[in-house]
Amino acid sequence: MKQPILLGLAVLVMTQSAIAADAKRVSFGDLADGRKIEAVELTNANGMSARIITLGASLQALSVPDKQGKSADIVLGYKTAAEYLSKPQYFGVSVGRYANRIAKGTFTLDGKSYTLAKNDGPNSLHGGTKGFDKVIWQIDSVKGGSPASVVLSYTSPDGEEGYPGTLKATATYSLSDKNELTIDYKATTDKPTIVNITNHSYFNLAGEAGASDILGHKLTLVADAFTPVDATLIPTGEKKPVAGTPFDFRKPTVIGARVRDGRDEQIRFGRGYDHNYVINGADGTLRLAARVEDPSTGRVMELLTTAPGVQFYSGNFLDGTSMGKSGRIYRQGDALCLEPQVFPDAPNQKGFPTARLDPGKTYSNTMVLRFSTN
Numbered sequence: 524m525k526q527p528i529l530l531g532l533a534v535l536v537m538t539q540s541a542i543a544a545d546a547k548r549v550s551f552g553d554l555a556d557g558r559k560i561e562a563v564e565l566t567n568a569n570g571m572s573a574r575i576i577t578l579g580a581s582l583q584a585l586s587v588p589d590k591q592g593k594s595a596d597i598v599l600g601y602k603t604a605a606e607y608l609s610k611p612q613y614f615g616v617s618v619g620r621y622a623n624r625i626a627k628g629t630f631t632l633d634g635k636s637y638t639l640a641k642n643d644g645p646n647s648l649h650g651g652t653k654g655f656d657k658v659i660w661q662i663d664s665v666k667g668g669s670p671a672s673v674v675l676s677y678t679s680p681d682g683e684e685g686y687p688g689t690l691k692a693t694a695t696y697s698l699s700d701k702n703e704l705t706i707d708y709k710a711t712t713d714k715p716t717i718v719n720i721t722n723h724s725y726f727n728l729a730g731e732a733g734a735s736d737i738l739g740h741k742l743t744l745v746a747d748a749f750t751p752v753d754a755t756l757i758p759t760g761e762k763k764p765v766a767g768t769p770f771d772f773r774k775p776t777v778i779g780a781r782v783r784d785g786r787d788e789q790i791r792f793g794r795g796y797d798h799n800y801v802i803n804g805a806d807g808t809l810r811l812a813a814r815v816e817d818p819s820t821g822r823v824m825e826l827l828t829t830a831p832g833v834q835f836y837s838g839n840f841l842d843g844t845s846m847g848k849s850g851r852i853y854r855q856g857d858a859l860c861l862e863p864q865v866f867p868d869a870p871n872q873k874g875f876p877t878a879r880l881d882p883g884k885t886y887s888n889t890m891v892l893r894f895s896t897n
């Protein structure tokens with residue numbers, strides 16, 4: 524008697540998991556010059572979905588359920604592909620070849636000096652004028668099942684944006700039925716070079732289409748130290764303990780509590796938080812770096828990373844000039860970024876983890892965004 528029921532249950536479970544995580548390739552419209560952009564939509568069995576577009580291998584949308592089970596998009600982004608180029612804000616993009624800043628747009632490798640575009644005051648930011656966020660990546664594979672995944676790739680020619688070596692990069696997004704979105708960057712080179720690729724998603728766990736900012740989100744950062752910066756946001760080289768500063772997020776703390784504390788020079792330099800945290804534990808091992816909680820919806824996001832650092836940016840430069848996909852005007856503090864990476868300006872700093880990549884070696888940066896509710 525019991526057998527058929529059990530068998531029936533097993534079949535039900537199997538069919539459910541078969542349809543559980545799924546991947547679909549669709550069009551995402553054209554750029555102004557007519558080039559076509561595609562999207563891959565990953566969905567799972569628990570109401571989560573992610574849309575990745577070939578422009579910049581970007582996470583254009585990420586829907587996550589709240590404590591009532593209601594899903595909402597929790598990342599900033601544009602509705603059309605063209606806006607990603609006409610109003611670049613790095614929404615959800617893959618940043619490369621070098622995420623974050625390189626002082627004075629120059630570095631030396633094996634005695635030779637290289638010149639990059641200065642696109643952020645005196646410094647080079649996020650790979651230069653035409654970084655990985657502004658090129659079209661190729662879709663290499665799309666897979667259903669748990670996890671559902673997409674692999675995108677981009678080959679950057681030797682000398683592109685001033686960086687040495689032909690760099691072959693891949694970005695893999697996988698969505699599991701455990702509500703984890705994994706983003707994995709890999710790269711190889713044919714000449715010694717530097718590399719630091721990350722994802723630049725802007726999160727607002729209350730929902731992109733809502734009206735609330737992230738100042739009420741509670742943040743935990745698993746970091747005893749951060750790297751202070753000068754007025755142009757280049758690290759001074761110091762690793763400063765967070766204890767006794769507005770940068771201490773070792774216990775869950777509301778972001779808004781200290782974001783305006785102008786008594787702290789570092790907060791003044793960043794106009795809020797725009798700093799690299801030295802994540803506790805050995806880099807190269809996947810470990811918890813951050814936890815974000817939105818008390819209003821109960822959404823919780825944990826970030827695990829293999830990178831040595833995480834840039835915490837409180838959306839300080841959002842100034843109301845960009846309109847998001849839902850019609851919302853993005854203003855200061857409307858979202859936060861947690862960008863796992865090698866430290867800013869590492870190629871020019873002694874004592875920072877290295878950003879060097881040699882032929883025969885594989886660069887890797889894996890991050891997991893794990894969602895739950897409270």
Ligand code: GLA
Nearest residue numbers: 612613648797834836840860
């Ligand atoms: C990073 C930087 C910020 C800013 C944003 C994009 O987080 O650290 O200063 O450039 O990217 O606007």
